[in-house]
Amino acid sequence: MAQKFGGKYSPDGSGPTSDDRPVAPAYKGAKVAPAGAQSNILFIPPIVLAALSINEGAISMAVGLLGAGALLLGAWLMREGLKAQAAFDARKVARRPALPRKVFAALLTGIGTGLAAWQNEPGLIAPVIFGVAAMALTVGAFGLDPMRDKGMEGIDTFQQDRVARVVDEAETYLNGMQDAVKRAGDRQVEARVERFAEKVREMIRTVEEDPRDLTAAKKFLGVYLMGARDAAVKFSDIYDRKPDRAAKTDFMMLLTDLEESFDKKIDHLLTDNNADLQIEIEVLRDRLQREGVRL
Numbered sequence: 001m002a003q004k005f006g007g008k009y010s011p012d013g014s015g016p017t018s019d020d021r022p023v024a025p026a027y028k029g030a031k032v033a034p035a036g037a038q039s040n041i042l043f044i045p046p047i048v049l050a051a052l053s054i055n056e057g058a059i060s061m062a063v064g065l066l067g068a069g070a071l072l073l074g075a076w077l078m079r080e081g082l083k084a085q086a087a088f089d090a091r092k093v094a095r096r097p098a099l100p101r102k103v104f105a106a107l108l109t110g111i112g113t114g115l116a117a118w119q120n121e122p123g124l125i126a127p128v129i130f131g132v133a134a135m136a137l138t139v140g141a142f143g144l145d146p147m148r149d150k151g152m153e154g155i156d157t158f159q160q161d162r163v164a165r166v167v168d169e170a171e172t173y174l175n176g177m178q179d180a181v182k183r184a185g186d187r188q189v190e191a192r193v194e195r196f197a198e199k200v201r202e203m204i205r206t207v208e209e210d211p212r213d214l215t216a217a218k219k220f221l222g223v224y225l226m227g228a229r230d231a232a233v234k235f236s237d238i239y240d241r242k243p244d245r246a247a248k249t250d251f252m253m254l255l256t257d258l259e260e261s262f263d264k265k266i267d268h269l270l271t272d273n274n275a276d277l278q279i280e281i282e283v284l285r286d287r288l289q290r291e292g293v294r295l
């Protein structure tokens with residue numbers, strides 16, 4: 001569907017703002033797709049192997065199709081493993097993936113390559129050599145999964161599990177908002193939702209670093225985001241039928257108000273964290289003085 005470009009100086013590009021704050025650049029928070037061409041190219045060998053195996057004999061065709069299936073499953077696991085590692089690297093506090101997808105992907109790639117080699121050269125030595133080589137090359141090209149938790153020292157695992165559930169729910173609402181506004185076909189609205197999503201993820205990172213902030217932020221990451229998602233769906237339904245400037249203005253103002261509320265809440269959470277640190281420092285100083293240690 002064709003989309004009309006807009007901007008600050010276009011006829012209808014002057015979006016409503018409630019203040020004169022500088023607008024964050026559109027590329028803020030942008031990330032390179034973790035599963036790009038480097039992983040998508042792994043889907044080519046199984047397709048080629050399956051196509052070449054169809055005209056072979058029964059046994060050779062079965063072996064070729066099994067090898068193609070192993071390669072296809074390995075390519076899919078590798079793509080998911082790259083996404084999981086990107087999410088792990090983006091967070092300061094994270095657990096290692098429960099399933100080592102990249103390891104299993106390398107193993108399946110080796111098995112698929114070995115079956116393909118056996119199809120052309122029955123035996124044991126050649127398939128094993130080709131399979132091990134393919135597995136080693138896959139590990140060398142894509143690496144291994146994260147094997148250790150990151151930033152989990154001194155953190156209550158029960159609290160971290162609660163944070164993980166709330167974060168997953170918040171990401172679901174954000175994805176629902178972004179998918180909904182795409183139906184409206186308005187690039188200005190899509191960019192505004194992306195900017196709001198970046199502010200929400202800033203609060204998510206704050207809560208992940210200190211799970212004690214979860215109680216104070218839970219309403220923002222749950223009720224408020226659910227309401228914003230529902231508003232995005234209703235706006236897209238209206239705007240998809242007939243572009244309504246008033247509906248767009250109201251929706252943009254809603255996002256501005258929500259972003260201001262999230263911004264203030266993030267500042268409040270950071271202030272509370274600093275206050276907790278000052279209390280810990282004062283308690284430690286008093287204890288050292290009672291032990292006769294002069295600072």
